[in-house]
Amino acid sequence: MNFQGTKDYIATDDLKIAVNAAVTLQRPLLVKGEPGTGKTELARQVSASLGLRMIEWNVKSTTRAQQGLYEYDAVSRLRDSQLGDARVEDVGNYIKKGKLWEAFAADEKVVLLIDEIDKADIEFPNDLLQELDKMEFHVYETGQTIRAKERPIIIITSNNEKELPDAFLRRCFFHYIRFPDAETMKEIVKVHHPEIKETLLTAALTQFYEIRETQGLKKKPSTSEVLDWLKLLLAEDLSPEDLKREGANALPQLHGALLKNEQDVHLFERLAFMARRGR
Template identity: 85%
Template structure:
């Protein structure tokens, strides 16, 4: 079983090597990188490329590790007991399976995505150490032990918002998705916008990288944002000439797709103001 990328996803050599190393070692693949660099999409494309179903667990700030295993609905059982419902005699009727349980009981190999693990409490990764290592857990209410029939491919993403515990990191194969260079980004654009005019693409990417490299920028635009920007440029039927900026504004056309806060917009407005003053 080997991942070599897909027609819909440009995977660099080091990224495919990381995926295949994690598969070989049977360890979770921990993927970090800037938001919008394709970490979540990687899991979907690994599943598509290997022809496997995917189970997706999206982590929130309130998510607890136990929810990934199972949840016991004691309130519903109490209510049913008061109503005389026969279901109350079987505790398993009140145990809701989590995403890990679903992955563990699958008849065949699946891809399990644990998305944005750094959003949860710092104890969240520690609470999953044994379950991800041994691929089993105990259900106290029923007394059963759930063990993976086939070890899933586990992909865990992080936006690096907080440090993850060393014990958790030790159990993972780690890969950081670097922001794509000019040629790689061109290849990514060609996948999403086939047949785009090369003159427009060259002008747009030149502006995009200039914007990303501007000092003082609070949030650098990501791969997903440049794809959205190009989609707008194509929808407006703009060409390379239309992207040329005059001295009145340092902002690119349709900059709302690239700049996502007022501080960065004001930064470019100040740059334009300073350029006008120097041009007098």
């Protein structure tokens, strides 16, 4: 199996190397990077490129590692026993399979995405160490041992909200998705907006990177946000001339697609005011 990107996803050489190395080593691929740089989309594109089914486990702050294995509904079983329901004779009727169980039980190789692992409790990664390492786990209620029929390709994403334990990191192949440079960004944009004119694209991306490099910016706009912004520019049929700002630091056109909090909007308003005063 060899991942080379897809027509819908521009994968840099180092990213392709990372994916293929993780597949060869049979280790989870831990992907970090700024929000909006395509970490989650990578798993979908690996799935599409290799022709494998994808199983997606979206981690939340309340997610427990056990939920990825299975959950035993003891309350429902107790209630059914009080009602005389025959289902209580089989404890398996009260076990809900998790995403890891689903991936391990698959007859074919699958891609398992564990998305935003850093949202969960700090112990969450540690609680999955043995299962991800040995590709098996025990179901105490039934006495079963669930082993992976085909070792899945595991892709784990993190936005770096929490530090991950060293023991967990040792078991992963790590890759940091750097923010795309201007040339790579042009390729990405043309995948999503093939009809865009080169003059508009150049003007828009020049302005976009200037905004990202503005000192004091609380949240830098991401790849997904520049794609939204360009979609709006095309919908409004704006030209490169329309993008010219009043002074070097005026608010950009349709800035709500790029600036996502009031502090950053106020920053550009202040910079615009100072630019006008300095004339």
